[in-house]
Amino acid sequence: MDRIDGFRLFVRVVETGSFSRAAVDVGVTQPTVTRQVAALEQRLGVRLVNRNTRRLSVTDAGRVYYERSKALLDLLEETEHLTLDRQTAFTGRIRIATSVAFGRRVVTPLILGFMKAHPEIEIDLRCDDAFVDLVAQGIDVSVRLGRLADSSMAAKPLGVNPWVLVAAPAYLAKRGRPAEPQDLGRHDVLVYSSVHGDDQLHFTHPRRERVSVRVKGAFRCNNLSSLLAAAREGFGIAALPLYVAGASIDAGNLETLLTAYTLPSQEIHAVFPSPKMVPSKVTAFVEHLKAHFASPDWYVAAAPAAPAAKRVVRRKR
Numbered sequence: 001m002d003r004i005d006g007f008r009l010f011v012r013v014v015e016t017g018s019f020s021r022a023a024v025d026v027g028v029t030q031p032t033v034t035r036q037v038a039a040l041e042q043r044l045g046v047r048l049v050n051r052n053t054r055r056l057s058v059t060d061a062g063r064v065y066y067e068r069s070k071a072l073l074d075l076l077e078e079t080e081h082l083t084l085d086r087q088t089a090f091t092g093r094i095r096i097a098t099s100v101a102f103g104r105r106v107v108t109p110l111i112l113g114f115m116k117a118h119p120e121i122e123i124d125l126r127c128d129d130a131f132v133d134l135v136a137q138g139i140d141v142s143v144r145l146g147r148l149a150d151s152s153m154a155a156k157p158l159g160v161n162p163w164v165l166v167a168a169p170a171y172l173a174k175r176g177r178p179a180e181p182q183d184l185g186r187h188d189v190l191v192y193s194s195v196h197g198d199d200q201l202h203f204t205h206p207r208r209e210r211v212s213v214r215v216k217g218a219f220r221c222n223n224l225s226s227l228l229a230a231a232r233e234g235f236g237i238a239a240l241p242l243y244v245a246g247a248s249i250d251a252g253n254l255e256t257l258l259t260a261y262t263l264p265s266q267e268i269h270a271v272f273p274s275p276k277m278v279p280s281k282v283t284a285f286v287e288h289l290k291a292h293f294a295s296p297d298w299y300v301a302a303a304p305a306a307p308a309a310k311r312v313v314r315r316k317r
Contacts, residue, residue, distance in 0.1 A: 010037065014049075014063075019034055047062070090280070091120040094281055126139070142271040144269050144271050146266045155272070158289050160266065163239055163240065166248070167236070170234040178257060181201070181203045185213065187215075188236035190217055190235060190238040200215070201215055201263065224244045239263055
């Protein structure tokens, strides 16, 4: 029997005034109560109760030990209730991690919507394209794109992130439009240096074998917003997520290419430091994300409005 159980046992002995009734309350035998109290007195070196075959009385030392034990048990119970309340209530802070572009364009608006619905929630958002150690950084949940490197991680699938191949009309007017993936070898391609095997793009077709094409270009970057800007300025063809390129496509600043083919979609996961006892506020936030990504065109709402293509007005001379 540990120290806390010993406190509980002695408190019941004093409050019931009986070893036998205390034994029933705690769920042990009367001889066990007798042995535990005797062991407690031997460890403390003081008599706590006087007893005979008919009655039990508490000594002065026993009264002090009872009062302190009762106070400690009350504090323990209060602490457990507070912890349970914070585990189940939608209050307190949620620490979230995700990548930079996805965090700015997609996750942040979803967080703000969640905070409006739950005003007692505080959010600590970390946007970083580098690997984040959830345990070391104290992260409650990470929203990650792509296949998870560690299959043992506690994760919940949220949806998929589709990618498209795009280029500016000015670039296509100058260099032509690729008809097949192999044509990309003759074009300037803006390389996203974080996924897709860097300078290699992979395409699938419903009736053809998978095609992998090695590409090259004058500009490569690990930031999607920079690649979008370069594509809009006509520096080359780019593979971009639809949540990044969608608004520019709708505004006519970019055109989709090789639409009969598809680029690999990225999986979207909520990743937890542990699968056990996830706080209800974190679970509610993940369900909020999942409801958004369940829509097949979730990226439309995520993409910020793109400025319309500039129209050059020539002055008459």
